[in-house]
Amino acid sequence: MEAEVDKLELMFQKADSDLDCILYRLEYEIKNNHPDSAGAKNPVTLLKELSAIKSRYQTLHTRFKPIAVEQKKTKDHICVTLNKTMTMIQELRKLIELELLPLTEEEETAEKQLKAHMPDL
Numbered sequence: 022m023e024a025e026v027d028k029l030e031l032m033f034q035k036a037d038s039d040l041d042c043i044l045y046r047l048e049y050e051i052k053n054n055h056p057d058s059a060g061a062k063n064p065v066t067l068l069k070e071l072s073a074i075k076s077r078y079q080t081l082h083t084r085f086k087p088i089a090v091e092q093k094k095t096k097d098h099i100c101v102t103l104n105k106t107m108t109m110i111q112e113l114r115k116l117i118e119l120e121l122l123p124l125t126e127e128e129e130t131a132e133k134q135l136k137a138h139m140p141d142l
Contacts, residue, residue: 029089033082040075044068100139 047068124132 029085033078033085036078037075037082040071040078044071044075047071096139103139 051065051068
């Protein structure tokens with residue numbers, strides 16, 4: 022999960038950098054070409070809209086960070102609780118000398134999926 026958070030963080034950083042690059046290029050093109058096309062949208066208005074989009078993006082990024090942190094905490098808590106539960110079940114089975122039956126195909130599939138999503142188990 023931490024790797025996913027890091028990937029998203031990198032994506033946000035790249036998007037922010039890309040927006041800066043686009044803004045710089047637009048400013049450069051406008052200054053050098055001065056398009057006076059009738060009916061075309063004002064380039065300055067486009068730049069302001071781009072700045073507004075960047076601002077909204079930064080707000081989204083700010084809101085995302087605490088959610089990602091909480092998501093990781095929740096996942097870690099679930100892993101710890103599940104590990105404790107599995108250990109307790111194994112200890113109880115040993116105490117009552119319960120014979121363990123092999124896992125069914127469905128149980129094996131569920132175990133593989135769980136381990137794939139939660140490698141800490």
